[in-house]
Amino acid sequence: MLRRTVEPHGTSGGPLTPWLVVICAWSAIASIWLAWVAGRIATAISGHPSAGPDFGAAFVGGLLRQDWSTLWPATSPWLVLVVYLAQVAASLTLPQVVAKAKWLRPSLAATPASLIRPGEAGIALGAHTPGRMVGRSRKGKVLYASLEDVVIAVMAPRAGKTTALTAPGILDAPGAVLATSNKPDVWTTTAAAREPKGTVWVFDPQAITHAQRTWWWNPLTLTGTWEEAFRLADHFVSQIRHDTRGEDFCALAAQDLLTCFILAAANSGGTLADVQAWLADVTAREPARILAQHGFHGAARSVAGRQAGAPETRDGVYETARTAASCLSDPQIMVWVTPSKPDVPALDVTRFPESTDTLYLLSKDGAGSAAPLVAGLTDQVLRAAVRAAEMRGGRLDPPLLCVLDEAANICKISDLPQLYSHFGSRGILPITILQSYPQGARVWGEQGMAALWSAATIKVIGAGIDDAKLAEDLSRLVGEHDVPVGSRTRDGSGIASWQTSIQRRRILEPAQIRAIERGHALVFATGIPAAMMRLLPWYTGPHAAQLEHAAAVATEAITRRAQADYNPPGGTR
Ligand SMILES: Nc1ncnc2c1ncn2[C@@H]1O[C@H](COP(=O)(O)OP(=O)(O)OP(=O)(O)O)[C@@H](O)[C@H]1O
Numbered sequence: 112m113l114r115r116t117v118e119p120h121g122t123s124g125g126p127l128t129p130w131l132v133v134i135c136a137w138s139a140i141a142s143i144w145l146a147w148v149a150g151r152i153a154t155a156i157s158g159h160p161s162a163g164p165d166f167g168a169a170f171v172g173g174l175l176r177q178d179w180s181t182l183w184p185a186t187s188p189w190l191v192l193v194v195y196l197a198q199v200a201a202s203l204t205l206p207q208v209v210a211k212a213k214w215l216r217p218s219l220a221a222t223p224a225s226l227i228r229p230g231e232a233g234i235a236l237g238a239h240t241p242g243r244m245v246g247r248s249r250k251g252k253v254l255y256a257s258l259e260d261v262v263i264a265v266m267a268p269r270a271g272k273t274t275a276l277t278a279p280g281i282l283d284a285p286g287a288v289l290a291t292s293n294k295p296d297v298w299t300t301t302a303a304a305r306e307p308k309g310t311v312w313v314f315d316p317q318a319i320t321h322a323q324r325t326w327w328w329n330p331l332t333l334t335g336t337w338e339e340a341f342r343l344a345d346h347f348v349s350q351i352r353h354d355t356r357g358e359d360f361c362a363l364a365a366q367d368l369l370t371c372f373i374l375a376a377a378n379s380g381g382t383l384a385d386v387q388a389w390l391a392d393v394t395a396r397e398p399a400r401i402l403a404q405h406g407f408h409g410a411a412r413s414v415a416g417r418q419a420g421a422p423e424t425r426d427g428v429y430e431t432a433r434t435a436a437s438c439l440s441d442p443q444i445m446v447w448v449t450p451s452k453p454d455v456p457a458l459d460v461t462r463f464p465e466s467t468d469t470l471y472l473l474s475k476d477g478a479g480s481a482a483p484l485v486a487g488l489t490d491q492v493l494r495a496a497v498r499a500a501e502m503r504g505g506r507l508d509p510p511l512l513c514v515l516d517e518a519a520n521i522c523k524i525s526d527l528p529q530l531y532s533h534f535g536s537r538g539i540l541p542i543t544i545l546q547s548y549p550q551g552a553r554v555w556g557e558q559g560m561a562a563l564w565s566a567a568t569i570k571v572i573g574a575g576i577d578d579a580k581l582a583e584d585l586s587r588l589v590g591e592h593d594v595p596v597g598s599r600t601r602d603g604s605g606i607a608s609w610q611t612s613i614q615r616r617r618i619l620e621p622a623q624i625r626a627i628e629r630g631h632a633l634v635f636a637t638g639i640p641a642a643m644m645r646l647l648p649w650y651t652g653p654h655a656a657q658l659e660h661a662a663a664v665a666t667e668a669i670t671r672r673a674q675a676d677y678n679p680p681g682g683t684r
């Protein structure tokens with residue numbers, strides 16, 4: 112008997128009917144499943160969670176009998192219908208994000224949908240390429256993140272993070288933008304285009320753009336309470352917390368000590384220079400005195416107790432705190448966070464989220480870098496944004512875009528996974544960009560990274576995923592489909608006949624996910640099937656020539672400033 116398997120991409124000679132049967136069957140199952148999910152959501156909304164039958168024969172029977180009181184006891188079937196329609200409409204295409212923007216942004220409510228610019232309503236992620244997963248790529252619609260999405264992107268180096276996600280998002284954003292980076296490219300490409308919209312602030316303590324310092328940030332303005340001081344201290348300690356998550360006694364004690372010093376400096380009108388000086392002197396009495404004067408008696412006792420403790424323990428804690436805050440010893444970094452020139456204005460973090468300004472936060476990676484300050488400033492802007500949203504009826508309008516590129520290296524906000532789920536409802540659109548999933552797990556721990564991953568309503572997976580487990584998980588998430596497999600058989604008298612059987616196969620095998628081409632990405636969004644898309648880098652967009660020119664001018668300026676910095680007139684550096 113001859114038996115030849117036909118590849119999944121076609122029935123080559125086999126009948127089409129099985130496809131139609133399968134598509135119809137799965138459409139019906141998907142619709143019933145959506146109805147069941149809608150019922151669960153509606154019953155939860157109406158305060159009767161988990162009422163009614165589970166997904167299965169009893170549920171289908173109830174639907175056929177239209178027995179609403181059994182399916183959703185004490186819940187109106189109309190509510191279920193509304194939730195059902197909302198789910199079906201949930202999509203990433205422009206009409207949907209514009210419709211959403213009209214009720215998320217009161218300022219757009221009266222504007223006809225046709226006049227709303229895409230960038231006002233969402234962030235373009237890429238162009239859908241329907242059929243690409245099964246080898247038949249067609250041109251599809253542009254997919255957008257809406258204004259209540261929270262996004263995570265995992266892409267390897269040179270996969271298009273900056274050119275296709277960060278820069279286009281910044282260029283289109285209608286409101287304030289905060290962008291972190293460890294390279295100058297995002298600033299060179301987008302700063303000139305953002306200038307007409309508002310002030311462009313560049314925080315560049317490590318001379319990545321060699322930008323002239325025209326402002327400073329006082330990290331202590333908002334750290335007058337224990338909670339805020341603790342958060343700032345945490346950004347420093349994150350630098351030395353590697354794979355362990357908070358179990359290290361010295362790291363915990365160092366964080367407590369730093370918190371006390373930051374609190375003392377903030378309450379006495381001091382600066383981070385005072386914190387650095389107190390860290391250097393284990394006998395300094397001033398912080399405990401200031402803390403007691405301002406009513407922080409517990410913190411005062413804590414500092415005094417540490418100083419009077421066993422010298423080995425005390426020195427270990429101080430040394431850990433000094434290592435965590437080592438960037439405070441760098442005068443180049445300190446001039447950005449201390450009032451060295453009286454005429455240089457300070458950034459008002461509380462005003463920023465409601466402005467249309469752009470804030471670039473640049474830092475190198477690694478020990479001694481300005482990364483804790485980048486994390487601290489990002490954190491303060493995010494908290495100010497939440498407060499501003501609360502004072503404006505719950506949401507920021509226009510939204511604040513926060514692109515946290517290289518987040519695992521330069522913006523290690525410990526509780527980012529917990530904060531993430533709240534941003535969507537506040538008019539804050541965060542895009543956290545990582546080079547790999549394990550890179551995130553090293554910073555937030557396996558559980559924290561899993562929490563961040565599941566809180567993100569949109570996940571973008573680009574080229575270069577080299578993690579077998581992630582590829583396998585994603586392959587399972589993409590799902591399976593039924594593939595008609597044709598075979599030709601010959602009976603005893605040698606007469607050949609075609610038979611088609613259906614096999615369930617992964618839509619994308621893990622190996623195919625690991626082989627996603629540069630310039631493409633998979634997108635997973637809550638409530639809709641995974642989609643493959645072509646990225647839309649700025650250099651292929653309508654303003655490419657203008658942006659290319661701006662980037663060339665900015666790069667030339669960096670080169671000139673770098674040469675001047677390294678070869679100062681009249682001597683060596
Ligand atoms: N102006 C341009 N014209 C054409 N190609 C470009 C341009 N700028 C960048 N590229 C290419 O686009 C690709 C993606 O670059 P991009 O800077 O977006 O990568 P990335 O993921 O941000 O990398 P990294 O991790 O190094 O920051 C690279 O191959 C790069 O060479």
Ligand SMILES: [Mg+2]
Pocket residue numbers: 272273274294
């Ligand atoms: Mg980049």
